[in-house]
Amino acid sequence: MRAVCVLGTGLIGGSVLRAAVRDGRDAWGTAASEPTAAAAVADGFDVTTDTDAALRRAAETDALVVVAVPLTALDAVLARIDEIAPDCRLTDAISVKGAVADAVIEHAPQARYVGGHPMAGTAESGWAAGDADLFTGAAWVVAADDGLDLDVWRDVAELAWACGARVVPAASDEHDLAVARISHLPHLFAAVLSAVGAGGQGDDLALSLAASSFADGTRVAGTRPELVLAMCEGNRSALLAAVDDALGRLGAMRGSLASTGGLAATVTNGYEGRQRWASTREPLALPVSLDGDDPDAVLAELRELGRRGDVVEPWKN
Amino acid sequence: MRAVCVLGTGLIGGSVLRAAVRDGRDAWGTAASEPTAAAAVADGFDVTTDTDAALRRAAETDALVVVAVPLTALDAVLARIDEIAPDCRLTDAISVKGAVADAVIEHAPQARYVGGHPMAGTAESGWAAGDADLFTGAAWVVAADDGLDLDVWRDVAELAWACGARVVPAASDEHDLAVARISHLPHLFAAVLSAVGAGGQGDDLALSLAASSFADGTRVAGTRPELVLAMCEGNRSALLAAVDDALGRLGAMRGSLASTGGLAATVTNGYEGRQRWASTREPLALPVSLDGDDPDAVLAELRELGRRGDVVEPWKN
Incomplete structure (x- = not known):
């Protein structure tokens, strides 16, 4: 050996x-x-x-x-x-x-x-x-x-x-893009979600009502910041591509919510992605x-x- | 009674x-x-x-x-x-x-x-x-x-x-803004994260590498779409404010990542928000x-x- x-x-x-x-x-x-x-x-x-x-x-x-x-x-x-x-x-x-x-x-x-x-x-x-x-x-x-x-x-x-x-x-470049999507972006989303929850109207009403959807969505925001920074900042260009993908989807969602009030495309795509992930588990x-x-x-x-x-x-x- | x-x-x-x-x-x-x-x-x-x-x-x-x-x-x-x-x-x-x-x-x-x-x-x-x-x-x-x-x-x-x-x-309006931040936005973030994870380069590499940060961040994307839509679409104007807050934070983050490569403000704010939430639990x-x-x-x-x-x-x- x-x-x-x-x-x-x-x-x-x-x-x-x-x-x-x-x-x-x-x-x-x-x-x-x-x-x-x-x-x-x-x-x-x-x-x-x-x-x-x-x-x-x-x-x-x-x-x-x-x-x-x-x-x-x-x-x-x-x-x-x-x-x-x-x-x-x-x-x-x-x-x-x-x-x-x-x-x-x-x-x-x-x-x-x-x-x-x-x-x-x-x-x-x-x-x-x-x-x-x-x-x-x-x-x-x-x-x-x-x-x-x-x-x-x-x-x-x-x-x-x-x-x-x-x-x-x-491939090394495909690895970096993949982990940007499924690990680094989740850490940044958790951080933003946590800041939005805490940053509301300057009081604690929102945080006091937060339950499992907020708890799960922000869990990794509790990771020591230096660990998250080392991981995310070290994968800058791939992470930028993942962030831009997410911003594009969020922008389309925002437009739909403001114009027609509809969120079906966003919610359905998310549901299908989660189902597909579940099917890759084995x-x-x-x-x-x-x-x-x-x-x-x-x-x-x-x-x-x-x-x-x-x-x-x-x-x- | x-x-x-x-x-x-x-x-x-x-x-x-x-x-x-x-x-x-x-x-x-x-x-x-x-x-x-x-x-x-x-x-x-x-x-x-x-x-x-x-x-x-x-x-x-x-x-x-x-x-x-x-x-x-x-x-x-x-x-x-x-x-x-x-x-x-x-x-x-x-x-x-x-x-x-x-x-x-x-x-x-x-x-x-x-x-x-x-x-x-x-x-x-x-x-x-x-x-x-x-x-x-x-x-x-x-x-x-x-x-x-x-x-x-x-x-x-x-x-x-x-x-x-x-x-x-x-107050009714403060309630609606609060739940937009801590419940409805987390559902939309989970949906987008799930779609970004599944939507990458058209293959299953990213999903096969996804572990706990992705699993937690997308958990509520597995909720039946009609329930999420009824909840989120019914709170349209408050949700729009929460989405815009999130988009503003993500846009600033994207700018920092592209220009200096730094993510400290995003990650630190998220960490502090999560700590503050933990302190409001009782x-x-x-x-x-x-x-x-x-x-x-x-x-x-x-x-x-x-x-x-x-x-x-x-x-x-």
């Missing part, structure tokens, strides 16, 4: 490290601070603040390096990789894929990079909040752009399965062979599978 | 009738169809399709008449009231207050009307879905506009308490005396209490 070097052992990286160790792999990690490293060591894990040493060991063992630092710390980490383990097997666990791929091309161009996005999280953060079961049943997007190394693709998929996740292949797990003469044809097949809402079936060894 | 005549024995009216009977009151109702009346009679309740007979009995006993028919059926019911029990004690359980008050002035001008809005519901509808406990812990808005009859106000509040609800006094129950030389001063005091997010404390008999 492929060894795993996890750079950054917060909630996500710490959970990947725990799951990799549980899977019986040789796995180690790095922490940004001594207290975090000490806490992880006390829990029985091999975690250091010495990123260079961790990367040397990755180069020696041909390990899969998993970048799980915040987007703002990415460039510095990639520079160390380019210095110490330039052609390593590389993936990441950051919530945008286009920006990370661009940064890899700029700062660690020789790395064999295949992006990843394990789609799980909690309101908590940090090493202590990590859990080997965090990704159980969650989607783990694995980038499937033309030109990627299928051998590393296999490593990333196998790590995702070891973490209990289902593997969803997607993805098909389909077998895919990564072997073949034309790697880009395999990657194209993977992307098509993801677009249909399906997942890759774990292969038998 | 005041007798109660409930016009319309669907989910809301049927629940009010059950709670009134459980409270030991003389209570009867009307149904729009024979099968509904038969079902209610089979359950041991005094329900007829003869609205005129029910209203004659209300006039004879000085009962509180509760209109619980859909907004579209309101005018016809008010016309019967004006014919048979013109100066009856009258309230309603419809989700908008301004439009109902206007209809009463037009079609039953002598009625002693005090509007009500019990804020509870389920996805179900009809007599069979009714429950004497439907309103337990729910807000029950009682209109507190100048000029209302405080003796009927007392009747409505006492009925709300008999149903287990908390009494929130509000209303104070305050004593109010309905006796006094100046009824409008009492009504003004009631409105102020509701604006602060508080409720009226049940009086001791």
Whole structure:
């Protein structure tokens, strides 16, 4: 089994490290601070603040390096990789894929990079909040752009399965547009709904009458603002497209409400979307062979599978 | 205890009738169809399709008449009231207050009307879905506009308490603006979010990645469209104001995202709104005396209490 070097052992990286160790792999990690490293060591894990040493060991063992630092710390980490383990097997666990791929091309161009996005999280953060079961049943997007190394693709998929996740292949740009629609826009809608509810006539009547429709619609507005900002601002151009789609629909709705008073198109489209989502809840797990003469044809097949809402079936060894 | 005549024995009216009977009151109702009346009679309740007979009995006993028919059926019911029990004690359980008050002035001008809005519901509808406990812990808005009859106000509040609800006094127009913000707008936001999630690049990738933020943000988009339309379209002008508030905030957000990429104002305002809502969850129950030389001063005091997010404390008999 492929060894795993996890750079950054917060909630996500710490959970990947725990799951990799549980899977019986040789796995180690790095922490940004001594207290975090000490806490992880006390829990029985091999975690250091010495990123260079961790990367040397990755180069020696041909390990899969998993970048799980915040987007703002990415460039510095990639520079160390380019210095110490330039052609390593590389993936990441950051919530945008286009920006990370661009940064890899700029700062660690020789790395064999295949992006990843394990789609799980909690309101908590940090090493202590990590859990080997965090990704159980969650989607783990694995980038499937033309030109990627299928051998590393296999490593990333196998790590995702070891973490209990289902593997969803997607082009990086399509991933970014998709998460803008179903994760980042919901956070912004929740924030605006919350502000409208609280901002009314300057009193608490509206909030005192708010019940389940408001509670559900604004739940994620209670997330720590810095987490929401890092996620949404990091996906700026895709998010702008999703916001413009929403504004177009809201503008048409506003026009209809003002002119005829009718809301049927808005409400019916929303109802149908929700029904369609409910029907995608059980993805098909389909077998895919990564072997073949034309790697880009395999990657194209993977992307098509993801677009249909399906997942890759774990292969038998 | 005041007798109660409930016009319309669907989910809301049927629940009010059950709670009134459980409270030991003389209570009867009307149904729009024979099968509904038969079902209610089979359950041991005094329900007829003869609205005129029910209203004659209300006039004879000085009962509180509760209109619980859909907004579209309101005018016809008010016309019967004006014919048979013109100066009856009258309230309603419809989700908008301004439009109902206007209809009463037009079609039953002598009625002693005090509007009500019990804020509870389920996805179900009809007599069979009714429950004497439907309103337990729910807000029950009682209109507190100048000029209302405080003796009927007392009747409505006492009925709300008999149903287990908390009494929130509000001006009719302020109620309509408030529910537009915290109930009707959340339904429209959920519909748009659902359509954006489903409408992406014409494939199922986005929906297959959707998790809790999307699930919560679109939950009420799964409500039957006709119920959402009746509710939202019936509150057109107040809803338009809420939509415009939301569009203004979204437009500012879009401008900031496009120009600087920053979303801090949006996300922070949303977080603060959600925190403020959480802090309004436990209303104070305050004593109010309905006796006094100046009824409008009492009504003004009631409105102020509701604006602060508080409720009226049940009086001791």
